[in-house]
Amino acid sequence: MNRTLQIVFLGLALSLAGAPGAAFADDATHIQLSIKGHRFDPAEPTAPAGKPLVIEVTNADPTPAEFESKALRVEKVVAGGGAITVRVRPLTPGRYRFFDDYHEATTVGFLVVQ
Amino acid sequence: MLGALIIVFREVIEAGIIVGIVMAVTRGVPGSRLMAGAGVLAGLVGASLVAAFAGALADALGGVGQEMFNAAILALAVCMLAWHNIWMASHGRELAAEARKLGQDVRSGARSLTALAIVVAVAVMREGSEVALFLYGLVASGGTTSNDLLLGSALGLVAGAGVSAVTYFGLVTIPARSLFSTTSALITLLASGLAAQSVNFLQQAGVVSIWSQTAWDTSAILSDTSLLGRVLHTLVGYSDQPSVLQVVVYFVTLATILALSRAFAPRPATRRPEASAAHPN
Numbered sequence: 001m002n003r004t005l006q007i008v009f010l011g012l013a014l015s016l017a018g019a020p021g022a023a024f025a026d027d028a029t030h031i032q033l034s035i036k037g038h039r040f041d042p043a044e045p046t047a048p049a050g051k052p053l054v055i056e057v058t059n060a061d062p063t064p065a066e067f068e069s070k071a072l073r074v075e076k077v078v079a080g081g082g083a084i085t086v087r088v089r090p091l092t093p094g095r096y097r098f099f100d101d102y103h104e105a106t107t108v109g110f111l112v113v114q
Numbered sequence: 115m116l117g118a119l120i121i122v123f124r125e126v127i128e129a130g131i132i133v134g135i136v137m138a139v140t141r142g143v144p145g146s147r148l149m150a151g152a153g154v155l156a157g158l159v160g161a162s163l164v165a166a167f168a169g170a171l172a173d174a175l176g177g178v179g180q181e182m183f184n185a186a187i188l189a190l191a192v193c194m195l196a197w198h199n200i201w202m203a204s205h206g207r208e209l210a211a212e213a214r215k216l217g218q219d220v221r222s223g224a225r226s227l228t229a230l231a232i233v234v235a236v237a238v239m240r241e242g243s244e245v246a247l248f249l250y251g252l253v254a255s256g257g258t259t260s261n262d263l264l265l266g267s268a269l270g271l272v273a274g275a276g277v278s279a280v281t282y283f284g285l286v287t288i289p290a291r292s293l294f295s296t297t298s299a300l301i302t303l304l305a306s307g308l309a310a311q312s313v314n315f316l317q318q319a320g321v322v323s324i325w326s327q328t329a330w331d332t333s334a335i336l337s338d339t340s341l342l343g344r345v346l347h348t349l350v351g352y353s354d355q356p357s358v359l360q361v362v363v364y365f366v367t368l369a370t371i372l373a374l375s376r377a378f379a380p381r382p383a384t385r386r387p388e389a390s391a392a393h394p395n
Binding site for chain 2 (some may be wrong): 076
């Protein structure tokens with residue numbers, strides 16, 4: 001019985017871990033963000049509503065950052081001098097706050113969806 | 115200094131709670147201290163590796179390496195917790211009740227310990243890698259303030275260990291009779307919360323796109339970045355802006371663990387001779 005259980009859970013773990021890679025929607029709107037001196041540039045990018053988004057975050061600082069947004073449900077480390085891409089679901093109009101989790105006091109921005 | 119303390123403490127709080135729960139659950143089991151220690155150590159090594167290769171990990175799998183990695187290790191933790199709980203439901207109760215010393219059960223118990231050691235390692239690795247990156251940032255930026263910040267970070271780590279201690283001592287004051295059901299419930303909720311987190315990373319990676327709309331927004335009432343929010347986030351999987359899929363996965367995991375625990379649990383206390391003969395173990 002234990003054996004069976006183990007196999008079932010191992011199988012579950014593996015099937016979850018090996019889920020197929022992301023299919024990239026080509027109609028996505030791309031947004032470029034950079035972090036420099038612990039500031040986002042632009043601090044208030046705009047995006048169209050109802051379309052999937054791809055946000056590219058470049059970290060020009062030598063220190064790591066964690067690009068995070070509760071509303072966008074994003075949490076991703078950006079190495080110092082590195083860059084990341086995050087995919088965001090189609091959004092309804094509004095202001096969506098994002099920040100660097102390591103420097104939340106200064107590194108804050110809003111995604112303005114219209 | 116206070117800022118660094120808070121950031122590090124916030125990161126280690128989840129691992130701290132999980133380590134505390136696991137230690138309380140395995141209290142008295144031979145070799146459990148060693149297992150917990152090995153789990154923490156493996157987690158620290160893993161955390162350093164993840165931090166060192168953060169850039170490479172982010173670029174892997176077409177840019178979603180970080181998300182897929184997080185989703186996979188969280189899923190692994192969920193499976194280990196679920197397996198432990200179901201195993202305990204089928205054996206633990208009789209073990210605790212009769213305190214039998216059976217070679218077979220001790221060996222199975224050790225296997226269950228391994229599962230929990232993996233959970234500890236995963237928790238420490240996830241949180242630890244973020245702390246490592248933050249600390250690396252402090253060291254890399256240098257300057258006169260960095261010693262002060264490092265001191266704050268060290269205090270944050272100590273505070274995280276304090277959370278482990280509070281969780282552990284809080285749990286072990288519960289009478290042995292109800293400790294079993296309390297920790298089973300805690301682990302079930304913990305696993306469900308981790309499953310919801312795992313799904314969040316799959317959604318973030320774009321692998322799963324259904325039910326991505328926000329189920330509710332209670333960030334104004336209780337933000338899950340606040341201290342209480344963080345604790346509840348770990349303990350019961352509280353999230354202030356979950357997606358519909360996260361909520362669904364949370365309850366499906368909860369129901370699955372409960373159902374399997376029940377299915378594998380031995381018949382209740384009315385012991386009949388033929389029942390014990392049918393399951394000689």
